[in-house]
Amino acid sequence: MYDKVPTNLNFVEREVQTEQFWKEHDIFGKSIKAREGAPVFTFYDGPPTANGKPHIGHIITRAVKDLIPRYKTMKGYKVLRKAGWDTHGLPVELEVEKSLGLDGKPQIEDYGVEPFIAKCKESVWTYEKEWRAMSDRVGFWADMDHPYVTYHNEYIESEWWALKQIWDKGLLYKGHKVVPYCPRCGTALSSHEVAQGYKDVKETSVIAKFKVEGKDNEYFLAWTTTPWTLPSNVALTVNADETYARVKYQDYVAIMAEALLDTILGEGNYEVLETMKGKELEYMRYEPLFSFLENDPKAFIVTCDPYVTLTDGTGVVHSAGAFGEDDARVCNAYNVPFRQYVDDSGNMTKETGPFAGLFVKDADPKVIEYMEQDGSLFAAIPFEHNYPFCWRCDTPLIYYARSTWFIKMTALRDNLVRNNRTINWYPDNIKEGRFGNFLENVIDWGLSRERYWGTPLPI
Numbered sequence: 001m002y003d004k005v006p007t008n009l010n011f012v013e014r015e016v017q018t019e020q021f022w023k024e025h026d027i028f029g030k031s032i033k034a035r036e037g038a039p040v041f042t043f044y045d046g047p048p049t050a051n052g053k054p055h056i057g058h059i060i061t062r063a064v065k066d067l068i069p070r071y072k073t074m075k076g077y078k079v080l081r082k083a084g085w086d087t088h089g090l091p092v093e094l095e096v097e098k099s100l101g102l103d104g105k106p107q108i109e110d111y112g113v114e115p116f117i118a119k120c121k122e123s124v125w126t127y128e129k130e131w132r133a134m135s136d137r138v139g140f141w142a143d144m145d146h147p148y149v150t151y152h153n154e155y156i157e158s159e160w161w162a163l164k165q166i167w168d169k170g171l172l173y174k175g176h177k178v179v180p181y182c183p184r185c186g187t188a189l190s191s192h193e194v195a196q197g198y199k200d201v202k203e204t205s206v207i208a209k210f211k212v213e214g215k216d217n218e219y220f221l222a223w224t225t226t227p228w229t230l231p232s233n234v235a236l237t238v239n240a241d242e243t244y245a246r247v248k249y250q251d252y253v254a255i256m257a258e259a260l261l262d263t264i265l266g267e268g269n270y271e272v273l274e275t276m277k278g279k280e281l282e283y284m285r286y287e288p289l290f291s292f293l294e295n296d297p298k299a300f301i302v303t304c305d306p307y308v309t310l311t312d313g314t315g316v317v318h319s320a321g322a323f324g325e326d327d328a329r330v331c332n333a334y335n336v337p338f339r340q341y342v343d344d345s346g347n348m349t350k351e352t353g354p355f356a357g358l359f360v361k362d363a364d365p366k367v368i369e370y371m372e373q374d375g376s377l378f379a380a381i382p383f384e385h386n387y388p389f390c391w392r393c394d395t396p397l398i399y400y401a402r403s404t405w406f407i408k409m410t411a412l413r414d415n416l417v418r419n420n421r422t423i424n425w426y427p428d429n430i431k432e433g434r435f436g437n438f439l440e441n442v443i444d445w446g447l448s449r450e451r452y453w454g455t456p457l458p459i
């Protein structure tokens, strides 16, 4: 012991000495054995992945996760600490894909799913040594010699057990849902993943002219930020309670929200022929936007929904049920069939005529060019917005209808919120703030992934 800290003390050296002392004398093991019969404090460690190197963020979490068990041990509790490894998932697949020089799902399937998975299994231990060294060095105590591993069958069986409980409660269901989807990875992304990849991009929105059925020269003007979804259009949506107008503009008649006439057509450039509530437009029919598209008696109608606002565009929204959450909801309500004219690699399908084979974002300028020539374009408007990209591979995400397995978290919301109130949060603003808000707005959890290296679903 020192009366005061000597100026020549080498802290790093002392840390290493302490680390060695702990190891040689199995101090961690003793700290548990010495508490035989004492009350148990249970600690669950969310496992890291060992296929990536540890970084400063891991050191912070390891330090915090060590602090509480250590404190509880000092207070007399027996605190078992089993280390764990998160081994499944897309990051592992992407790493292996890269190392094998593969690009995308078709190439993985050509290579063979079984050998691919074998490579994944190997690669999850790439940095285990570095992780152990880091954990020792920061004084993180856990039983690293008997870890739980998420690809082990015992672990998978536990997950299956949990899923069965969820199934028995009627909380597991298969839905057809529009999800943020990476066309390169070929999988849906969680909202948490989506939130990590937003970028400001310059794109072109369009106002398209949808010809009213049975009228020679009359068009709905509808706005969209995603021209590539126009070939999959199946409905137009208006707000039942807003006022719409039929106006004479240039040499044709246009229908759109009255409040936006000046903005879109220009003050004094039009003559109002008639106004009506959106409700009166409901079930009006119009023609498919492009001549190469097949007509369908169940589609191409005007629908009403309160999600349509007059803050942007024309007050008439182009609906493609396969590519938008609101669109899907409205189309379902009106029994309008989906048209999903984009394949799961994000390429336009053969039904889209001149655009077939193009990646959706590459189709945008072609669609606009085509519309310009065939007279269905009212305006192309450049705009800048915040658009989500895949945080793993940087491909623009698309909203895309997939069949997915969900856990009905929304049915548990009240319980989650109630339980959260009993938790002692540090800092306490997290309780009603970040975490409380998350629970208040909880959505159903889409847990299936259309990939290879993960827990097989027992369904």
Ligand SMILES: [Zn+2]
Binding pocket: 182, 183, 184, 185, 186, 390, 391, 392, 393, 394, 395
């Ligand atoms: Zn991706």
